[in-house]
Amino acid sequence: MLDYVGLEADLDSEERLIRDTAREFVDEHVRDDIGDHYLEGTFPTELIPEMGELGFYAPNLEGYGLPNVSETAYGLLMQELEACDSGLRSMASVQGALVMYPIHAYGSEEQKEEWLPALGRGEAVGCFGLTEPEHGSNPSAMETTAEPDGDEYVLNGSKTWITNSPIADVAVVWARDKSEDGDPVRGFLVETDRDGVTTNEIHEKLSLRASITGEISLQNVRVPKENRLPGVEGMKGPLSCLTQARYGIAWGAVGAARDCFETARAYATDREQFGKPIGGFQMQQEKLAEMATQITTSQLLAHRLAELKERGDLRPQHVSMAKRNNVRMARDQSRIAREMLGGNGITADYSPMRHMTNMETVYTYEGTHDIHTLILGEDLTGMQAYQ
């Protein structure tokens, strides 16, 4: 596996163990079937509890049966899952960073005890409802409301593009709380079997096909007041979750690119044209050299993020830079790898084109590439250019 500047040497034994466990899990249980899942537009849901048993959901959190591993170990896990498929990493990212993290950070003790162990073991599935049909890049304009009524809230609105909503037991829904001045955004835990909740699946995606995506429609959905996340108010709530998930994406995208590189390198060594392996031609070598360089610089950025996160110095803007850079890198390099495989590269027998189409989603979700550009632009100039 590509590790050109020897980052492996700096990993501790726990980090190696977690990386190897994820790599083995992928090789033994997912890699052979992932192409079929992609073609069929399905996710291997039977593996959800197994991923839980192996500690793949929010292992960097503490308490409630969670192992509190290092941020590097967590990043390596994301890298290995996405080296298989972005859909697999998305499952772990949503469950861990977008559902368990807000419950852990902002939930009441009862909410934590009810949900964290079950979500951690993969016995329950969660989803994160922020995006609305009319509000994607600007979620602060959201229209979903939570009206107080006695000791309940009544939720109305619709969310779309929600990873795992059709199979989720609980949704973290971000809504305007009408009980307070200014209708601040608040998080609500909404069990998906409540009256008035529907979670239709979005079919015919051409990207991230091995992942289940759906809507959440809320029509007069009643939840007890205790279902509100008490610890956070305003857009800081959802945005802080996104920082956690984007951190995992910055690592994961490197995994997808690495898998493309390894596939292309093996193919170039094996495939002969004009009497010799294509890897012996200068043009193919230039592609491999560039790919290896881009992957290595992205790996370094991911490792640096882990150090900053570990010591509490990570800013959301750092994460924006890494998400923006590493996903664009994976998007570009997966296309080069696909190209090196010739006609075979357009089949589901090889991973690069699957990674390449997945990257269209990864480039768009968790803040589009453009939005991260604007976040960095504001940080660098002090002037915001969103509107």
Ligand code: FAD
């Ligand atoms: P828009 O916001 O309409 O953007 C369209 C284009 O305009 C983009 O290129 C964008 O960069 C550009 N643009 C927008 N504003 C500006 C500006 N100010 N300046 C310059 N350019 C701008 N959401 C969830 O809440 N939970 C999930 O689990 C989830 N999973 C997803 C899974 C998939 C497969 C996909 C595709 C999306 C998912 N999303 C999820 C939604 C995702 O986060 C949004 O698609 C994303 O935020 C972009 O919003 P949008 O699609 O409405 O595009």
